[in-house]
Amino acid sequence: MEIQIVSIIGAGTLGSRIALQAAISGYQVSIFDITDKALDFSFETMKKILAQLDKGGHLKENPEKILSRVYFTLDPEKAVKDADLINESVTEDIELKKKVWKQFGELAPEKTILTTNTSYLLPSMFADISGKPSKFCALHFHDVFYSRVVDIMPHPGTDPSLIPLLEKFGRSLNQVPVLVKKENPGYIFNTMLLALIGAAGKLLTGEVASVEDIDKSWMVNFHMPMGPFGILDSIGLDTAWHVTKSREDSASKAFAAHLKTYIDQGKLGEKTGEGFYKYPNPAYKDPKFIQ
Ligand SMILES: NC(=O)c1ccc[n+]([C@@H]2O[C@H](COP(=O)([O-])OP(=O)(O)OC[C@H]3O[C@@H](n4cnc5c(N)ncnc54)[C@H](O)[C@@H]3O)[C@@H](O)[C@H]2O)c1
Structure with missing residues (x-):
């Protein structure tokens, strides 16, 4: 499977950074949140980071071209309709994340890999409620641009064939992937x-x-x-x-x-x-x- 279209759920601090790095790396990205204010914050955050990267000579394309690959939306269906991979970065609250995974597990196409960026919760807490536990894995970023480790942490029901795909995806985002062999709150x-x-x-x-x-x-x-x-x-x-x-x-x-x-x-x-x-x-x- 080739990952081409990435959907980010939650346009806060981390969601914006992951979405932006995915766009810089050439992916088509959609980013979903529940308020205009959150999407405005995301857009402004991306512009600021791009300006810094551009100033330092770290971009291969101009910022406008990169931003043209990001689709900001308040519509959950449109956000994930073609997604090859979803990464969820909503507020670190177990009940909220359960609600979000029930919603997006139903909306996501069969092919979609479902990943959470939770910091201290576990993928097994959301895998069943997503309805597609074998497609579910934690894919946890740190700061994306400055701290570039990405944790890949399966739960016992994750399809093992997802691991090399996620490692490859992580590297394509200029991250260093590490595998957390068993569920551990806080990864490594x-x-x-x-x-x-x-x-x-x-x-x-x-x-x-x-x-x-x-x-x-x-x-x-x-x-x-x-x-x-x-x-x-x-x-x-x-x-x-x-x-x-x-x-x-x-x-x-x-x-x-x-x-x-x-x-x-x-x-x-x-x-x-x-x-x-x-x-x-x-x-x-x-x-x-x-x-
Ligand atoms: N901040 C970090 O350094 C960091 C690092 C790694 C992982 N994380 C994890 O990433 C996740 C997000 O953290 P953050 O720091 O970006 O938080 P944040 O508060 O900056 O952003 C959270 C976003 O989730 C949105 N949201 C709330 N309910 C939603 C819903 N139902 N659907 C869609 N979006 C919704 C909020 O509007 C907000 O924009 C958390 O799980 C956190 O543990 C954070």
Whole structure:
């Protein structure tokens, strides 16, 4: 099977990036969301990323040509009618994702490979409700442009012949595919990342150190461009809150409550212009930050 037409469900932070990278890589892409506002955000996000890539000389075609391969739609039927592959990137909420997979499992043609970009949920939670469990697999991106690992994580009922197709598809999107041999919440990298974020959250809520000093410790010792709180801002504090609040331990609960105070003020991180830091010029990007 040749993947040519890609459909992205959810036009937020990640959906927009995956759709754009697919268009840059030559695929025809449709991207679906439930509000005009979300599609406008997606279009603006894509334009911004394309301008940066163009400035750095990383594009083989002009941005308009690339964007002409992306079809933005509020119509679920049109979104998936010819899709060879669907990647779902809706909000990290199990009930919402179940609803979405019931809807799109019914709408998708027989041929379509169904994939979820969930960060911490498992494909087996949605495979049956999609109605096509053998076609269902997790295909999880990180940031797409800066962090280029893509996790391929089948559930026990996934048709094994999908794995090489997804590896090939991942490589065609300029990603490095890795196979998660059995279902694991957080795949490979996020399992390690969660341990880091959890420790950073515990240091902050336990009033052991400030956001800045926690980030500096990580950045200086590991020669990293950002620390755990800069990472959280780039992920989105709402996404981080969904993950953190579902954990049972008291440190995670305390950190989830802390994240909620930001969310209640509309501070969701980079995407809203403010989270732990202010954007587009967060303090940690200033060379003086780590002096
Ligand atoms: N943010 C990250 O760094 C990151 C990285 C990898 C994976 N993910 C995963 O990607 C998914 C999306 O995360 P995000 O950060 O892009 O979130 P986001 O909040 O930026 O975007 C979610 C989008 O889903 C849309 N949506 C809500 N209900 C919908 C429905 N019924 N149908 C279609 N769209 C609907 C929202 O309108 C919104 O545009 C989550 O599962 C998350 O865990 C996120």
